[in-house]
Amino acid sequence: MLSFLVLSFLSAYAVRAVVIDTEGLPDTGLDTSTWTAGTLPPLEDLWDANDFQIAAKNVLKPKYYASYRTGALNEYTYQANLGIYSKVRLNGFSFRDVSNPQTSVSILGHNFTQPFFIAPAANAGHANKSAEASLARAAGRAGILYVPSISSTLSIEQIAAAGFENQTMFHQEYIWSNTSQVSDELARMEAAGFKAIFLTVDNSGINGVRVRSMRYTDESDTGHSTSFSLSALAGFRNLTTLPVVPKGIKTWQDALTCLELGFPAIYVSNHGGRVVDGAPTAVEVLMDIRKNAPQVFERMEVYADGGVRTGADALILLALGARAVGLGRPAMFANIWGDAGVDKLISLFAAELQTTMQLMGVQNVNQLNTSYVNTGNIVPLS
């Protein structure tokens, strides 16, 4: 009888216990043994952005998890994005008053509570029925910027309506080969109240070869233009009165070109490792811009993303010259809970950022500069 009870207990436990391949993410002691496969775990179990990824892996259909998680080809750049921060040392200074920490920043003249934002990412509806609405609401509640993708589940107008009155959002746009689609969408974004356009310029014509996702879905037909030259870029700006920020800058030369063309800002990104496998990380590109075209940082705003998973990662990019830092996958993964998950991700991340800042002797994010980082372990690009 006793052995029967023990066996029943063990087999019940075996059904419940979940073993998840954590893909080499840092081990911070997450215990999934009480989770149920395919079911949302208790939100209280989650303590950082990587935990949200593991929870999403437990809950999402494999093809949806793959579509969010995938990088291009061997995912070297995806992995480099995650790994580069471990090579940078943050310098902390003692003997400073950090009793009144300030994290707020202005982005293109709009004030936000945090120097991090939710980056554009397609198809939020794969994680939750509320799709982009929960991302917009959570950003609004926290006072941070959200920039929905033009490949969103919800329409431009639905996302605008989901936000709060007086909430500032920007919108991402692609360069479609169908030019009337571009002008049409830009007019709708402007009418819906979005305040700036992130124009993604790293996806010319075709998506990266995203093997992990291609096992489930054909993503090759994007409708993007393959002939987006400098003159086309100039023409694009005439289609909207909103400020345009080229997203996907990966070289100092392109950064300088954007400065010379009079753009108010650039967005350094390798698209989360989803485009060119082998593209450099934001850390390397920011260092390269500083070396070869330092005037970029003085004369325009610079945003950056890629593999940012902790507040300390964000501080590295801020110290290297970024004014604000984007989170891509973490927000998509957190959205498996809808509003509650995204709220929690934002508050955990904000706490990490503020705590690390204070421990480094930084009272205000705008004091961050290269004296706070040591990049000696990183091989310069040029």
Ligand SMILES: Cc1cc2nc3c(=O)[nH]c(=O)nc-3n(C[C@H](O)[C@H](O)[C@H](O)COP(=O)(O)O)c2cc1C
């Ligand atoms: C699922 C997914 C969809 C994305 N869709 C878009 C998109 O529609 N437009 C765009 O400019 N960038 C897109 N990106 C790139 C993100 O804006 C961002 O650059 C990247 O995710 C940052 O890296 P991270 O995911 O490591 O934080 C997408 C990224 C992911 C993960």
